[in-house]
Amino acid sequence: MRTLKLALLGFGNAGRAFAKILEDKRPAIRETMGWDILVTGITTGSRGSLYAAEGLDLQKAWSELEEKGHFEQSNRAYSTMTSLELVETGEYDVIVEMTPLNIFTGEPASEHLRKAMERKKHAVTANKGPIAWHYKELKALAEKQGVQFYYETTVMDGTPIFNLKDETLRFCQVTEVSGILNTTTNFVLEELAKGKAYEDVLQEGKKLGFVEADPSMDIEGWDAAAKVTALLNVLMEADITPDQVERTGIEHITIEDIKAAEENGKVIKLLCQGTLEAGQVKASVQPTLVEKGSLLAAVEGTSSVVQITTDLMGKLTIIEHDPDLVQTGYGVFSDVLRVVKNFV
Numbered sequence: 048m049r050t051l052k053l054a055l056l057g058f059g060n061a062g063r064a065f066a067k068i069l070e071d072k073r074p075a076i077r078e079t080m081g082w083d084i085l086v087t088g089i090t091t092g093s094r095g096s097l098y099a100a101e102g103l104d105l106q107k108a109w110s111e112l113e114e115k116g117h118f119e120q121s122n123r124a125y126s127t128m129t130s131l132e133l134v135e136t137g138e139y140d141v142i143v144e145m146t147p148l149n150i151f152t153g154e155p156a157s158e159h160l161r162k163a164m165e166r167k168k169h170a171v172t173a174n175k176g177p178i179a180w181h182y183k184e185l186k187a188l189a190e191k192q193g194v195q196f197y198y199e200t201t202v203m204d205g206t207p208i209f210n211l212k213d214e215t216l217r218f219c220q221v222t223e224v225s226g227i228l229n230t231t232t233n234f235v236l237e238e239l240a241k242g243k244a245y246e247d248v249l250q251e252g253k254k255l256g257f258v259e260a261d262p263s264m265d266i267e268g269w270d271a272a273a274k275v276t277a278l279l280n281v282l283m284e285a286d287i288t289p290d291q292v293e294r295t296g297i298e299h300i301t302i303e304d305i306k307a308a309e310e311n312g313k314v315i316k317l318l319c320q321g322t323l324e325a326g327q328v329k330a331s332v333q334p335t336l337v338e339k340g341s342l343l344a345a346v347e348g349t350s351s352v353v354q355i356t357t358d359l360m361g362k363l364t365i366i367e368h369d370p371d372l373v374q375t376g377y378g379v380f381s382d383v384l385r386v387v388k389n390f391v
């Protein structure tokens with residue numbers, strides 16, 4: 048039996064959803080793949096850290112956080128280690144970056160990945176900041192260091208988009224990408240249309256776990272801009288940053304706008320687009336009127352959609368229907384399994 052050790056940075060909604068899947072599937076991974084996957088370290092922003100080179104009790108870790116709101120100092124694995132200390136000194140094979148998104152710099156998440164890869168550790172990130180800001184540099188570093196670097200969760204949770212391009216659309220050139228990529232704005236626009244108050248809708252979204260730590264990141268279109276940037280950087284080698292996306296959020300959309308759209312047989316969706324124009328990739332995020340009954344209008348609630356136009360496979364549409372945190376956890380889990388599969 049071979050052992051793969053993970054260090055988890057961030058243990059919020061995404062981190063715990065991943066840990067629960069890992070714990071549940073660990074026996075099957077041992078049996079079918081011959082690998083035992085252990086977590087040796089977990090850091091948080093303000094709730095303490097855990098570290099044990101021989102592996103942590105994951106169930107105890109999430110129970111403590113969910114019941115007490117922090118790791119217990121009485122836990123033998125309790126530690127005051129910071130994320131950077133864990134990255135630079137901890138014993139692990141794969142760093143798993145799940146700290147909050149900093150849309151304006153992609154830091155400190157990018158630095159966590161850089162430092163881990165410099166130690167020749169594999170890297171998985173659910174945090175889209177590094178892919179939106181530093182994809183080219185991090186990809187080159189991974190290649191130089193001979194380590195694997197995956198980021199499936201950064202766009203549409205565990206829906207295979209980057210995997211699809213890598214594994215089954217090889218040599219297809221992507222010429223256009225569009226979609227509804229931000230759950231919060233899709234949810235808010237729909238719930239406002241039902242007559243609910245903005246603050247109540249946002250609270251509901253927070254409880255469901257998909258609203259960013261700073262909700263303006265979603266509402267002002269920054270999360271969507273980061274996602275379309277990530278897609279374009281990976282699928283079209285665009286080498287752009289979120290500040291280059293022409294961006295309008297939903298903060299100025301009023302209930303009157305939503306009603307007026309409805310009276311005209313339309314709904315408002317926050318649409319992301321990226322196209323190749325004269326050798327340059329142009330990206331935008333904009334509230335857009337779409338026909339009721341159309342494919343885009345049918346993407347409701349927490350669902351999202353991406354359309355990818357390619358030279359050899361035409362236009363493909365992928366819809367993720369009504370995901371919750373399980374799909375987020377699965378994105379990270381599928382990346383870790385990819386590391387195992389390609390481990391040398």
Ligand SMILES: NC(=O)C1=CN([C@@H]2O[C@H](COP(=O)(O)OP(=O)(O)OC[C@H]3O[C@@H](n4cnc5c(N)ncnc54)[C@H](OP(=O)(O)O)[C@@H]3O)[C@@H](O)[C@H]2O)C=CC1
Pocket residue numbers: 056057058059060061062090091092093094130145146147148155173174175200201202204256257258260372375
């Ligand atoms: N939730 C979702 O559906 C999805 C989330 N993502 C991405 O995954 C990442 C995590 O999201 P989510 O789990 O929902 O966010 P949460 O806010 O639920 O959790 C963030 C976690 O990171 C911790 N944290 C904050 N700063 C640091 C730090 N410097 N070092 C280590 N840990 C830190 C927080 O600790 P504390 O609470 O103490 O501050 C908390 O444990 C984000 O980048 C998000 O964009 C991607 C796809 C879907």
Ligand SMILES: N[C@@H](CC=O)C(=O)O
Pocket residue numbers: 201228229230231232257258259265270
């Ligand atoms: N805040 C994001 C969550 C995942 O990336 C969203 O609303 O889509």
